[in-house]
Amino acid sequence: MSEKILMKGNEAIGEAAILAGCRHYFAYPITPQNEIPAYMAKRLPEVGGTFLQAESELAAVSMVMGASAGGARVMTSSSSPGISLKQEGISYMSGAQLPAVIVNMMRGGPGLGNIAGAQGDYFQATRGGGNGDYHVLVIAPGNVQELADYTVKAFELADKYRIVCMILGDGYLGQMSEPLVLPKAVDKLPPKDWALTGAKGREPHIIASLRLNPDNYLEKHVYDLYENYKKIEENEVIYDTQNMEDADYMIVAYGTASRICKKAIRLLRAEGIKVGLFRPVTLWPFPKKEIAEAAKKVKKILTVEMSMGQMVQDVQINAGKYCDVDFLGRPGGMLPEVEKIVQRVKSYV
Amino acid sequence: MTKELIFAGFGGQGVILAGKILCIAAMKEDKCVSHIPSYGAEMRGGTANCSVVVADEEIASPVVEHPDICIVLNKPSLDKFEPRMKEGGILIYNTSLIENKPKRTDIKVYGIDCNRIAAENGSERAGNMVALGALVKIVPWLCSVDSFAYALDQAISARNKKFNEVNLKVIKAGYDLPLNAQ
Incomplete structure (x- = not known):
C-alpha cells in the first residue's frame, strides 16, 4: 500500500x-x-x-x-x-x-x-x-x-x-x-x-533475572x-542533518523540538544567517562521533529541548571540546518559541 | 507557500473535524499538511481548537503560534485567538453566536451566520461545514471545494457516512455565499 x-x-x-x-x-x-x-x-x-x-x-x-x-x-x-x-x-x-x-x-x-x-x-x-x-x-x-x-x-x-x-x-x-x-x-x-x-525433545531454555552462583556469574553476564x-x-546509530553543509551555527534537537527548530532555521536562513540542524534519532546509542565531527565545523552549538536540559549533557560531553554549547528549553509541557530560538542564534552573530 | 490555521469553537461544534477534513482535501491535492488538536483537559462548554498547517513544501513546525487564518465559531475562541493573529491575516467568525465584532483593523474579517445557513441547508449542526466552504472560497490556494467529497468519505466513520451528503451541501452553501471582508 x-x-x-x-x-x-x-x-x-x-x-x-x-x-x-x-x-x-x-x-x-x-x-x-x-x-x-x-x-x-x-x-x-x-x-x-x-x-x-x-x-x-x-x-x-x-x-x-x-x-x-x-x-x-x-x-x-x-x-x-x-x-x-x-x-x-x-x-x-x-x-x-x-x-x-x-x-x-x-x-x-x-x-x-x-x-x-x-x-x-x-x-x-x-x-x-x-x-x-x-x-x-x-x-x-x-x-x-x-x-x-x-x-x-x-x-x-x-x-x-x-x-x-x-x-x-x-x-x-x-x-x-x-x-x-x-x-x-x-x-x-x-x-x-x-x-x-x-x-519436549530438546534441552530446556532458561530465561533468568536472578544470577546468584557462582560469585562472578552476574559479572560475566x-x-x-x-x-x-x-x-x-x-x-545502529541514526541521525539526520539539515542545512549543515555551510553552517556557522548548529542547532541540536530531537522530536517535536526539532520541528520548531526547523522553522527557526528557515527564518534565520532567510536573513542570511548560516545555521543548520543536527537531529539525533537514536538517543542511545547517541551519535557521538557524528556530532563531534559536525561540531568541528561550526562556531557555536545551541541545544533546544522541551525540558530544563538533559540531552544537552550528551552534546556537551561529545562536542563541547570543539565549540561552545548553549541551551534553550522550556519544561512543564510548554514549547520553546520560534522567536526565542531566532533571537538566541542572532545573539551569536 | 505555507498557511497556518486555527479552527476554534465550543467542544461539539466540530472544529477538530473541520480541520481534519481540510487536511485530507489538501493532502489529496498533494499539499503537505499537519493537524494537532487541543486535547485532554478541555471542559464541556469550554473551547476546543486545532492547529492546521498547509504547505507546498515540507512542513517545518506543525505548531501554530501566530495563525495566518482563524476560523472561530464562538466568542471565547474569538477572544483567545484574535490577538495572536498575524498582521494581514484572515479571520472568519460565526455571527450566529458572536455578537461583538472583532477589534483588529490590520486583518481581513469575514462575519458569517454559520448556524442559520447550516440550518437552512438541512443540518443545524453543520455550522463548521459552512465555515469550511467559505474558507476555501476566500483562500482558494488551500484546496478545491470539490476535494471535500473525498475528504468527507475518508474522515467520517461508516456509522455517520449518511450525513456526508447534507454536509457536502452545507459546504457548498458556504462556498456560494457572497463574501466581502468587513
Missing part, C-alpha cells in the same frame, strides 16, 4: 506494530497516548492478536515479559509516570535479554505533572531508568511517518540484539496527524532459538550485555 493517508501519530504506531508482526499488546491507559491502546483494542482481534488492558502498568509490563519469553513480538505503551512504573519490568527484561518494544509518549513532569507533550524523560530513557547496569535502545522519531517506520525498525532491532527498544515520542507527536505511507508488512519473523516454547551494547553503538 503506497497511498497516503492522514493518520494520528499514536494510531500510526499501532498499525506499524501490527505490520511488524506484533500480535500481543498489553497496557494501562494514560493521556496522551490513549489512541494506541484504543487502536490495538480494535485492530488486534481482527488480525488474530491479543489485546489486554492490564490492571496496572506493572502488570502490563510483566505480561510483555512473559510474551517475549515465549518468543512473541510484543509491545506496550504509556506516558511518563506510567513508564516510571514499568521500570522494574524493563530492568528485568534487560537483564534477561528479552526483546520488546516500549513506547513512551512523554508528558510534562515530574510526578503526574500534566498531559502536554514534553521531553523530560531523556535521562530516564538513555541512562537506564531501572536498577543495574543496562541500556535500552532509544529511538526518537520526528514526524508521523517516522513514528510508523521506526516502530517497525524497533521490532527488528529488539529481536536482532535481544534488547528492549523504546520509541521516545511526546504528546504532540502522538496527537498530531500527518500524511503517512504505511510501511510494508513483515512477512517473515526471525527465528528465536532461545525462546520458551516447550522443551553484564560483560556479555555490554559486548552486545558495543555492537549496537558501532552499527
